[in-house]
Amino acid sequence: MxxxxxxxxxxxxxxxxxxxxxxxxxxxxxxxxxxxxxxxxxxxxxxxxxxxxxxxxxxxxxxxRGPSSKLPKREYVKVNPTGRESLVADPSRSLKLPQNQQPGVDVLAGAQLVGDRDLPVFGTAQGGSGALIVSNDAVDWVVRPDPLLRVKDGYGMIVTGDSMDPVHKHGSIALVNPHLPFRQGDTCIFRSHGEHGDNLAIIKELRRYTDDVWYVRQYNPPKDFTLKRSEWQVCHVTVGNFFAR
Known part of the structure:
Protein backbone atom coordinates (compact mmCIF):
# COMPACT_ATOMS: atom_id res chain seq x y z
CA MET A 1 0.00 0.00 0.00
CA ARG A 65 -1.24 12.65 -7.45
CA GLY A 66 0.78 9.51 -8.03
CA PRO A 67 2.17 6.96 -8.33
CA SER A 68 3.46 7.65 -4.85
CA SER A 69 6.03 6.20 -2.51
CA LYS A 70 5.33 2.90 -0.83
CA LEU A 71 4.93 2.82 2.92
CA PRO A 72 7.97 1.57 4.85
CA LYS A 73 8.12 -2.13 5.61
CA ARG A 74 7.11 -3.35 9.05
CA GLU A 75 9.72 -5.14 11.10
CA TYR A 76 9.59 -7.82 13.78
CA VAL A 77 8.67 -6.49 17.19
CA LYS A 78 8.79 -7.99 20.65
CA VAL A 79 5.30 -8.63 21.96
CA ASN A 80 5.82 -9.90 25.49
CA PRO A 81 8.44 -10.10 28.25
CA THR A 82 9.57 -13.58 27.19
CA GLY A 83 10.95 -12.16 23.99
CA ARG A 84 8.62 -14.06 21.70
CA GLU A 85 8.67 -12.33 18.32
CA SER A 86 5.49 -11.37 16.51
CA LEU A 87 4.04 -13.96 14.18
CA VAL A 88 3.77 -11.25 11.55
CA ALA A 89 6.99 -11.41 9.57
CA ASP A 90 8.23 -8.99 6.93
CA PRO A 91 4.99 -7.86 5.24
CA SER A 92 6.79 -7.42 1.95
CA ARG A 93 6.53 -11.19 1.60
CA SER A 94 3.54 -12.23 -0.44
CA LEU A 95 2.63 -15.87 -0.91
CA LYS A 96 0.60 -17.21 -3.82
CA LEU A 97 -1.20 -20.50 -3.52
CA PRO A 98 -1.68 -22.89 -6.43
CA GLN A 99 -4.51 -22.19 -8.85
CA ASN A 100 -6.73 -24.69 -7.08
CA GLN A 101 -6.81 -22.37 -4.04
CA GLN A 102 -10.39 -22.29 -2.82
CA PRO A 103 -12.12 -19.00 -3.79
CA GLY A 104 -12.79 -16.69 -0.88
CA VAL A 105 -9.90 -17.79 1.33
CA ASP A 106 -6.88 -15.62 0.56
CA VAL A 107 -3.29 -15.53 1.63
CA LEU A 108 -2.88 -11.92 2.69
CA ALA A 109 -0.14 -9.77 1.27
CA GLY A 110 1.75 -7.70 3.83
CA ALA A 111 0.09 -4.48 2.65
CA GLN A 112 -3.23 -5.81 3.89
CA LEU A 113 -1.94 -5.97 7.47
CA VAL A 114 -2.99 -2.44 8.22
CA GLY A 115 -4.50 -2.37 11.71
CA ASP A 116 -3.20 -2.29 15.25
CA ARG A 117 -1.30 -5.20 16.79
CA ASP A 118 -4.33 -6.32 18.75
CA LEU A 119 -5.51 -9.51 17.03
CA PRO A 120 -5.18 -12.54 19.35
CA VAL A 121 -3.62 -15.68 17.87
CA PHE A 122 -4.24 -19.03 19.53
CA GLY A 123 -1.78 -21.89 19.43
CA THR A 124 -2.69 -25.48 18.57
CA ALA A 125 -1.37 -28.98 19.06
CA GLN A 126 -2.38 -32.15 17.25
CA GLY A 127 -5.01 -34.10 19.14
CA GLY A 128 -6.83 -37.35 18.49
CA SER A 129 -8.98 -38.10 15.42
CA GLY A 130 -7.64 -35.12 13.50
CA ALA A 131 -8.77 -32.55 16.06
CA LEU A 132 -6.59 -29.70 17.26
CA ILE A 133 -6.12 -28.81 20.90
CA VAL A 134 -6.39 -25.02 21.11
CA SER A 135 -4.66 -22.93 23.77
CA ASN A 136 -6.99 -21.25 26.24
CA ASP A 137 -5.01 -18.01 26.04
CA ALA A 138 -3.57 -16.18 23.06
CA VAL A 139 0.06 -17.08 22.33
CA ASP A 140 0.63 -13.89 20.33
CA TRP A 141 -0.96 -10.61 19.30
CA VAL A 142 -0.43 -9.55 15.69
CA VAL A 143 -1.26 -6.73 13.31
CA ARG A 144 -4.98 -6.73 12.61
CA PRO A 145 -5.50 -7.56 8.90
CA ASP A 146 -7.90 -5.74 6.63
CA PRO A 147 -10.65 -8.45 6.63
CA LEU A 148 -10.83 -8.24 10.44
CA LEU A 149 -10.11 -4.53 10.85
CA ARG A 150 -13.41 -3.71 12.58
CA VAL A 151 -14.56 -7.21 13.53
CA LYS A 152 -15.26 -7.64 17.22
CA ASP A 153 -13.89 -10.90 18.65
CA GLY A 154 -12.00 -11.75 15.45
CA TYR A 155 -9.02 -14.03 16.04
CA GLY A 156 -6.29 -16.08 14.40
CA MET A 157 -5.48 -19.73 14.94
CA ILE A 158 -2.22 -21.47 14.06
CA VAL A 159 -2.86 -24.43 11.75
CA THR A 160 -1.32 -27.75 12.74
CA GLY A 161 -1.32 -30.51 10.14
CA ASP A 162 -1.84 -30.51 6.38
CA SER A 163 -5.38 -31.87 6.02
CA MET A 164 -6.54 -28.60 4.40
CA ASP A 165 -3.45 -28.00 2.27
CA PRO A 166 -3.26 -25.89 0.07
CA VAL A 167 -5.98 -23.62 1.50
CA HIS A 168 -4.58 -23.70 5.04
CA LYS A 169 -1.03 -25.02 5.19
CA HIS A 170 0.71 -26.37 8.25
CA GLY A 171 2.09 -23.42 10.22
CA SER A 172 -0.14 -20.79 8.64
CA ILE A 173 -2.47 -18.60 10.69
CA ALA A 174 -6.16 -18.97 9.86
CA LEU A 175 -8.05 -15.68 10.22
CA VAL A 176 -11.53 -16.05 11.67
CA ASN A 177 -14.63 -13.85 11.66
CA PRO A 178 -16.94 -15.43 14.26
CA HIS A 179 -19.92 -13.32 13.17
CA LEU A 180 -20.15 -14.27 9.49
CA PRO A 181 -23.02 -16.63 8.66
CA PHE A 182 -21.62 -19.90 7.36
CA ARG A 183 -22.47 -21.06 3.85
CA GLN A 184 -21.89 -24.12 1.72
CA GLY A 185 -18.33 -24.07 0.44
CA ASP A 186 -16.90 -21.96 3.29
CA THR A 187 -13.77 -23.16 5.02
CA CYS A 188 -14.71 -23.13 8.68
CA ILE A 189 -13.32 -23.80 12.11
CA PHE A 190 -15.57 -26.12 14.09
CA ARG A 191 -15.06 -25.94 17.84
CA SER A 192 -15.88 -28.22 20.74
CA HIS A 193 -14.99 -28.82 24.36
CA GLY A 194 -13.30 -32.14 25.08
CA GLU A 195 -14.14 -34.55 27.86
CA HIS A 196 -11.31 -33.21 30.02
CA GLY A 197 -12.01 -29.56 29.41
CA ASP A 198 -9.83 -29.30 26.32
CA ASN A 199 -10.75 -26.66 23.81
CA LEU A 200 -10.85 -28.55 20.50
CA ALA A 201 -11.06 -27.35 16.91
CA ILE A 202 -11.07 -28.81 13.42
CA ILE A 203 -10.69 -26.93 10.11
CA LYS A 204 -12.73 -28.28 7.19
CA GLU A 205 -14.81 -27.17 4.22
CA LEU A 206 -18.51 -27.03 5.00
CA ARG A 207 -20.41 -28.97 2.32
CA ARG A 208 -23.91 -28.81 3.83
CA TYR A 209 -25.62 -29.18 7.19
CA THR A 210 -28.78 -30.26 8.94
CA ASP A 211 -30.09 -29.59 12.42
CA ASP A 212 -28.02 -32.51 13.69
CA VAL A 213 -24.99 -32.88 11.43
CA TRP A 214 -22.22 -30.91 9.70
CA TYR A 215 -21.20 -32.47 6.36
CA VAL A 216 -17.55 -31.54 5.84
CA ARG A 217 -14.63 -32.17 3.50
CA GLN A 218 -10.87 -32.23 3.92
CA TYR A 219 -8.38 -32.00 1.05
CA ASN A 220 -5.38 -34.05 2.11
CA PRO A 221 -6.08 -36.88 1.79
CA PRO A 222 -9.45 -36.18 0.11
CA LYS A 223 -12.22 -37.26 2.43
CA ASP A 224 -15.86 -36.39 3.19
CA PHE A 225 -17.32 -37.11 6.60
CA THR A 226 -19.75 -35.78 9.20
CA LEU A 227 -19.52 -34.07 12.58
CA LYS A 228 -22.29 -34.20 15.13
CA ARG A 229 -23.53 -30.69 15.92
CA SER A 230 -24.18 -31.77 19.50
CA GLU A 231 -20.41 -32.36 19.84
CA TRP A 232 -19.17 -29.57 17.54
CA GLN A 233 -21.42 -26.70 18.57
CA VAL A 234 -19.54 -23.77 17.03
CA CYS A 235 -18.89 -23.04 13.35
CA HIS A 236 -16.73 -19.99 12.58
CA VAL A 237 -15.92 -18.86 9.03
CA THR A 238 -12.30 -18.27 7.98
CA VAL A 239 -11.70 -15.17 5.86
CA GLY A 240 -8.07 -15.71 4.92
CA ASN A 241 -4.71 -16.75 6.27
CA PHE A 242 -1.10 -15.68 6.28
CA PHE A 243 2.28 -17.17 7.04
CA ALA A 244 4.58 -16.15 9.83
CA ARG A 245 7.63 -17.39 7.93
Missing part, protein backbone atom coordinates in the same frame (compact mmCIF):
# COMPACT_ATOMS: atom_id res chain seq x y z
CA UNK A 2 1.31 3.46 -0.87
CA UNK A 3 0.77 6.79 0.88
CA UNK A 4 -1.95 7.95 -1.54
CA UNK A 5 -4.10 4.89 -0.95
CA UNK A 6 -3.50 5.02 2.80
CA UNK A 7 -4.55 8.68 2.89
CA UNK A 8 -7.77 7.97 0.98
CA UNK A 9 -8.68 5.04 3.23
CA UNK A 10 -8.05 7.08 6.37
CA UNK A 11 -10.13 10.01 5.15
CA UNK A 12 -13.02 7.76 4.07
CA UNK A 13 -13.03 6.19 7.52
CA UNK A 14 -12.98 9.58 9.22
CA UNK A 15 -15.88 10.77 7.06
CA UNK A 16 -17.87 7.58 7.55
CA UNK A 17 -17.96 6.87 3.81
CA UNK A 18 -17.66 3.46 2.22
CA UNK A 19 -15.62 2.96 -0.93
CA UNK A 20 -18.84 2.28 -2.83
CA UNK A 21 -20.51 5.47 -1.61
CA UNK A 22 -17.46 7.57 -2.44
CA UNK A 23 -17.20 6.02 -5.91
CA UNK A 24 -20.78 6.99 -6.72
CA UNK A 25 -20.30 10.52 -5.36
CA UNK A 26 -17.44 11.17 -7.79
CA UNK A 27 -19.46 9.86 -10.72
CA UNK A 28 -17.94 6.41 -11.01
CA UNK A 29 -19.38 2.92 -10.68
CA UNK A 30 -19.67 1.54 -7.17
CA UNK A 31 -16.55 -0.67 -7.47
CA UNK A 32 -14.18 2.01 -8.80
CA UNK A 33 -12.41 2.87 -5.54
CA UNK A 34 -12.42 -0.76 -4.41
CA UNK A 35 -10.41 -1.61 -7.52
CA UNK A 36 -8.03 1.32 -7.07
CA UNK A 37 -7.45 0.91 -3.33
CA UNK A 38 -7.44 -2.86 -2.99
CA UNK A 39 -6.46 -4.17 -6.42
CA UNK A 40 -4.10 -1.39 -7.51
CA UNK A 41 -5.95 -0.55 -10.71
CA UNK A 42 -5.53 2.01 -12.14
CA UNK A 43 -1.96 2.55 -10.99
CA UNK A 44 -2.70 6.22 -10.34
CA UNK A 45 -5.86 8.32 -10.30
CA UNK A 46 -6.62 10.19 -13.54
CA UNK A 47 -7.39 13.89 -13.22
CA UNK A 48 -11.13 13.42 -13.81
CA UNK A 49 -11.28 11.21 -10.72
CA UNK A 50 -8.56 12.87 -8.66
CA UNK A 51 -10.11 16.34 -8.54
CA UNK A 52 -13.62 15.37 -7.35
CA UNK A 53 -12.21 12.81 -4.90
CA UNK A 54 -9.86 15.37 -3.36
CA UNK A 55 -12.81 17.75 -2.92
CA UNK A 56 -14.96 14.99 -1.46
CA UNK A 57 -12.46 13.89 1.19
CA UNK A 58 -11.11 17.38 1.85
CA UNK A 59 -7.45 17.10 0.88
CA UNK A 60 -5.31 19.07 -1.60
CA UNK A 61 -5.48 17.57 -5.07
CA UNK A 62 -1.69 17.21 -5.32
CA UNK A 63 -1.74 14.79 -2.36
CA UNK A 64 -3.64 12.33 -4.54
Missing amino acids: DVVRKLILERLEELGLTMSEASLKIGKNHAYLQQFLKRGYPLELPEKSRLPLAELIGVPEEQL
Whole structure:
Protein backbone atom coordinates (compact mmCIF):
# COMPACT_ATOMS: atom_id res chain seq x y z
CA MET A 1 0.00 0.00 0.00
CA ASP A 2 1.31 3.46 -0.87
CA VAL A 3 0.77 6.79 0.88
CA VAL A 4 -1.95 7.95 -1.54
CA ARG A 5 -4.10 4.89 -0.95
CA LYS A 6 -3.50 5.02 2.80
CA LEU A 7 -4.55 8.68 2.89
CA ILE A 8 -7.77 7.97 0.98
CA LEU A 9 -8.68 5.04 3.23
CA GLU A 10 -8.05 7.08 6.37
CA ARG A 11 -10.13 10.01 5.15
CA LEU A 12 -13.02 7.76 4.07
CA GLU A 13 -13.03 6.19 7.52
CA GLU A 14 -12.98 9.58 9.22
CA LEU A 15 -15.88 10.77 7.06
CA GLY A 16 -17.87 7.58 7.55
CA LEU A 17 -17.96 6.87 3.81
CA THR A 18 -17.66 3.46 2.22
CA MET A 19 -15.62 2.96 -0.93
CA SER A 20 -18.84 2.28 -2.83
CA GLU A 21 -20.51 5.47 -1.61
CA ALA A 22 -17.46 7.57 -2.44
CA SER A 23 -17.20 6.02 -5.91
CA LEU A 24 -20.78 6.99 -6.72
CA LYS A 25 -20.30 10.52 -5.36
CA ILE A 26 -17.44 11.17 -7.79
CA GLY A 27 -19.46 9.86 -10.72
CA LYS A 28 -17.94 6.41 -11.01
CA ASN A 29 -19.38 2.92 -10.68
CA HIS A 30 -19.67 1.54 -7.17
CA ALA A 31 -16.55 -0.67 -7.47
CA TYR A 32 -14.18 2.01 -8.80
CA LEU A 33 -12.41 2.87 -5.54
CA GLN A 34 -12.42 -0.76 -4.41
CA GLN A 35 -10.41 -1.61 -7.52
CA PHE A 36 -8.03 1.32 -7.07
CA LEU A 37 -7.45 0.91 -3.33
CA LYS A 38 -7.44 -2.86 -2.99
CA ARG A 39 -6.46 -4.17 -6.42
CA GLY A 40 -4.10 -1.39 -7.51
CA TYR A 41 -5.95 -0.55 -10.71
CA PRO A 42 -5.53 2.01 -12.14
CA LEU A 43 -1.96 2.55 -10.99
CA GLU A 44 -2.70 6.22 -10.34
CA LEU A 45 -5.86 8.32 -10.30
CA PRO A 46 -6.62 10.19 -13.54
CA GLU A 47 -7.39 13.89 -13.22
CA LYS A 48 -11.13 13.42 -13.81
CA SER A 49 -11.28 11.21 -10.72
CA ARG A 50 -8.56 12.87 -8.66
CA LEU A 51 -10.11 16.34 -8.54
CA PRO A 52 -13.62 15.37 -7.35
CA LEU A 53 -12.21 12.81 -4.90
CA ALA A 54 -9.86 15.37 -3.36
CA GLU A 55 -12.81 17.75 -2.92
CA LEU A 56 -14.96 14.99 -1.46
CA ILE A 57 -12.46 13.89 1.19
CA GLY A 58 -11.11 17.38 1.85
CA VAL A 59 -7.45 17.10 0.88
CA PRO A 60 -5.31 19.07 -1.60
CA GLU A 61 -5.48 17.57 -5.07
CA GLU A 62 -1.69 17.21 -5.32
CA GLN A 63 -1.74 14.79 -2.36
CA LEU A 64 -3.64 12.33 -4.54
CA ARG A 65 -1.24 12.65 -7.45
CA GLY A 66 0.78 9.51 -8.03
CA PRO A 67 2.17 6.96 -8.33
CA SER A 68 3.46 7.65 -4.85
CA SER A 69 6.03 6.20 -2.51
CA LYS A 70 5.33 2.90 -0.83
CA LEU A 71 4.93 2.82 2.92
CA PRO A 72 7.97 1.57 4.85
CA LYS A 73 8.12 -2.13 5.61
CA ARG A 74 7.11 -3.35 9.05
CA GLU A 75 9.72 -5.14 11.10
CA TYR A 76 9.59 -7.82 13.78
CA VAL A 77 8.67 -6.49 17.19
CA LYS A 78 8.79 -7.99 20.65
CA VAL A 79 5.30 -8.63 21.96
CA ASN A 80 5.82 -9.90 25.49
CA PRO A 81 8.44 -10.10 28.25
CA THR A 82 9.57 -13.58 27.19
CA GLY A 83 10.95 -12.16 23.99
CA ARG A 84 8.62 -14.06 21.70
CA GLU A 85 8.67 -12.33 18.32
CA SER A 86 5.49 -11.37 16.51
CA LEU A 87 4.04 -13.96 14.18
CA VAL A 88 3.77 -11.25 11.55
CA ALA A 89 6.99 -11.41 9.57
CA ASP A 90 8.23 -8.99 6.93
CA PRO A 91 4.99 -7.86 5.24
CA SER A 92 6.79 -7.42 1.95
CA ARG A 93 6.53 -11.19 1.60
CA SER A 94 3.54 -12.23 -0.44
CA LEU A 95 2.63 -15.87 -0.91
CA LYS A 96 0.60 -17.21 -3.82
CA LEU A 97 -1.20 -20.50 -3.52
CA PRO A 98 -1.68 -22.89 -6.43
CA GLN A 99 -4.51 -22.19 -8.85
CA ASN A 100 -6.73 -24.69 -7.08
CA GLN A 101 -6.81 -22.37 -4.04
CA GLN A 102 -10.39 -22.29 -2.82
CA PRO A 103 -12.12 -19.00 -3.79
CA GLY A 104 -12.79 -16.69 -0.88
CA VAL A 105 -9.90 -17.79 1.33
CA ASP A 106 -6.88 -15.62 0.56
CA VAL A 107 -3.29 -15.53 1.63
CA LEU A 108 -2.88 -11.92 2.69
CA ALA A 109 -0.14 -9.77 1.27
CA GLY A 110 1.75 -7.70 3.83
CA ALA A 111 0.09 -4.48 2.65
CA GLN A 112 -3.23 -5.81 3.89
CA LEU A 113 -1.94 -5.97 7.47
CA VAL A 114 -2.99 -2.44 8.22
CA GLY A 115 -4.50 -2.37 11.71
CA ASP A 116 -3.20 -2.29 15.25
CA ARG A 117 -1.30 -5.20 16.79
CA ASP A 118 -4.33 -6.32 18.75
CA LEU A 119 -5.51 -9.51 17.03
CA PRO A 120 -5.18 -12.54 19.35
CA VAL A 121 -3.62 -15.68 17.87
CA PHE A 122 -4.24 -19.03 19.53
CA GLY A 123 -1.78 -21.89 19.43
CA THR A 124 -2.69 -25.48 18.57
CA ALA A 125 -1.37 -28.98 19.06
CA GLN A 126 -2.38 -32.15 17.25
CA GLY A 127 -5.01 -34.10 19.14
CA GLY A 128 -6.83 -37.35 18.49
CA SER A 129 -8.98 -38.10 15.42
CA GLY A 130 -7.64 -35.12 13.50
CA ALA A 131 -8.77 -32.55 16.06
CA LEU A 132 -6.59 -29.70 17.26
CA ILE A 133 -6.12 -28.81 20.90
CA VAL A 134 -6.39 -25.02 21.11
CA SER A 135 -4.66 -22.93 23.77
CA ASN A 136 -6.99 -21.25 26.24
CA ASP A 137 -5.01 -18.01 26.04
CA ALA A 138 -3.57 -16.18 23.06
CA VAL A 139 0.06 -17.08 22.33
CA ASP A 140 0.63 -13.89 20.33
CA TRP A 141 -0.96 -10.61 19.30
CA VAL A 142 -0.43 -9.55 15.69
CA VAL A 143 -1.26 -6.73 13.31
CA ARG A 144 -4.98 -6.73 12.61
CA PRO A 145 -5.50 -7.56 8.90
CA ASP A 146 -7.90 -5.74 6.63
CA PRO A 147 -10.65 -8.45 6.63
CA LEU A 148 -10.83 -8.24 10.44
CA LEU A 149 -10.11 -4.53 10.85
CA ARG A 150 -13.41 -3.71 12.58
CA VAL A 151 -14.56 -7.21 13.53
CA LYS A 152 -15.26 -7.64 17.22
CA ASP A 153 -13.89 -10.90 18.65
CA GLY A 154 -12.00 -11.75 15.45
CA TYR A 155 -9.02 -14.03 16.04
CA GLY A 156 -6.29 -16.08 14.40
CA MET A 157 -5.48 -19.73 14.94
CA ILE A 158 -2.22 -21.47 14.06
CA VAL A 159 -2.86 -24.43 11.75
CA THR A 160 -1.32 -27.75 12.74
CA GLY A 161 -1.32 -30.51 10.14
CA ASP A 162 -1.84 -30.51 6.38
CA SER A 163 -5.38 -31.87 6.02
CA MET A 164 -6.54 -28.60 4.40
CA ASP A 165 -3.45 -28.00 2.27
CA PRO A 166 -3.26 -25.89 0.07
CA VAL A 167 -5.98 -23.62 1.50
CA HIS A 168 -4.58 -23.70 5.04
CA LYS A 169 -1.03 -25.02 5.19
CA HIS A 170 0.71 -26.37 8.25
CA GLY A 171 2.09 -23.42 10.22
CA SER A 172 -0.14 -20.79 8.64
CA ILE A 173 -2.47 -18.60 10.69
CA ALA A 174 -6.16 -18.97 9.86
CA LEU A 175 -8.05 -15.68 10.22
CA VAL A 176 -11.53 -16.05 11.67
CA ASN A 177 -14.63 -13.85 11.66
CA PRO A 178 -16.94 -15.43 14.26
CA HIS A 179 -19.92 -13.32 13.17
CA LEU A 180 -20.15 -14.27 9.49
CA PRO A 181 -23.02 -16.63 8.66
CA PHE A 182 -21.62 -19.90 7.36
CA ARG A 183 -22.47 -21.06 3.85
CA GLN A 184 -21.89 -24.12 1.72
CA GLY A 185 -18.33 -24.07 0.44
CA ASP A 186 -16.90 -21.96 3.29
CA THR A 187 -13.77 -23.16 5.02
CA CYS A 188 -14.71 -23.13 8.68
CA ILE A 189 -13.32 -23.80 12.11
CA PHE A 190 -15.57 -26.12 14.09
CA ARG A 191 -15.06 -25.94 17.84
CA SER A 192 -15.88 -28.22 20.74
CA HIS A 193 -14.99 -28.82 24.36
CA GLY A 194 -13.30 -32.14 25.08
CA GLU A 195 -14.14 -34.55 27.86
CA HIS A 196 -11.31 -33.21 30.02
CA GLY A 197 -12.01 -29.56 29.41
CA ASP A 198 -9.83 -29.30 26.32
CA ASN A 199 -10.75 -26.66 23.81
CA LEU A 200 -10.85 -28.55 20.50
CA ALA A 201 -11.06 -27.35 16.91
CA ILE A 202 -11.07 -28.81 13.42
CA ILE A 203 -10.69 -26.93 10.11
CA LYS A 204 -12.73 -28.28 7.19
CA GLU A 205 -14.81 -27.17 4.22
CA LEU A 206 -18.51 -27.03 5.00
CA ARG A 207 -20.41 -28.97 2.32
CA ARG A 208 -23.91 -28.81 3.83
CA TYR A 209 -25.62 -29.18 7.19
CA THR A 210 -28.78 -30.26 8.94
CA ASP A 211 -30.09 -29.59 12.42
CA ASP A 212 -28.02 -32.51 13.69
CA VAL A 213 -24.99 -32.88 11.43
CA TRP A 214 -22.22 -30.91 9.70
CA TYR A 215 -21.20 -32.47 6.36
CA VAL A 216 -17.55 -31.54 5.84
CA ARG A 217 -14.63 -32.17 3.50
CA GLN A 218 -10.87 -32.23 3.92
CA TYR A 219 -8.38 -32.00 1.05
CA ASN A 220 -5.38 -34.05 2.11
CA PRO A 221 -6.08 -36.88 1.79
CA PRO A 222 -9.45 -36.18 0.11
CA LYS A 223 -12.22 -37.26 2.43
CA ASP A 224 -15.86 -36.39 3.19
CA PHE A 225 -17.32 -37.11 6.60
CA THR A 226 -19.75 -35.78 9.20
CA LEU A 227 -19.52 -34.07 12.58
CA LYS A 228 -22.29 -34.20 15.13
CA ARG A 229 -23.53 -30.69 15.92
CA SER A 230 -24.18 -31.77 19.50
CA GLU A 231 -20.41 -32.36 19.84
CA TRP A 232 -19.17 -29.57 17.54
CA GLN A 233 -21.42 -26.70 18.57
CA VAL A 234 -19.54 -23.77 17.03
CA CYS A 235 -18.89 -23.04 13.35
CA HIS A 236 -16.73 -19.99 12.58
CA VAL A 237 -15.92 -18.86 9.03
CA THR A 238 -12.30 -18.27 7.98
CA VAL A 239 -11.70 -15.17 5.86
CA GLY A 240 -8.07 -15.71 4.92
CA ASN A 241 -4.71 -16.75 6.27
CA PHE A 242 -1.10 -15.68 6.28
CA PHE A 243 2.28 -17.17 7.04
CA ALA A 244 4.58 -16.15 9.83
CA ARG A 245 7.63 -17.39 7.93
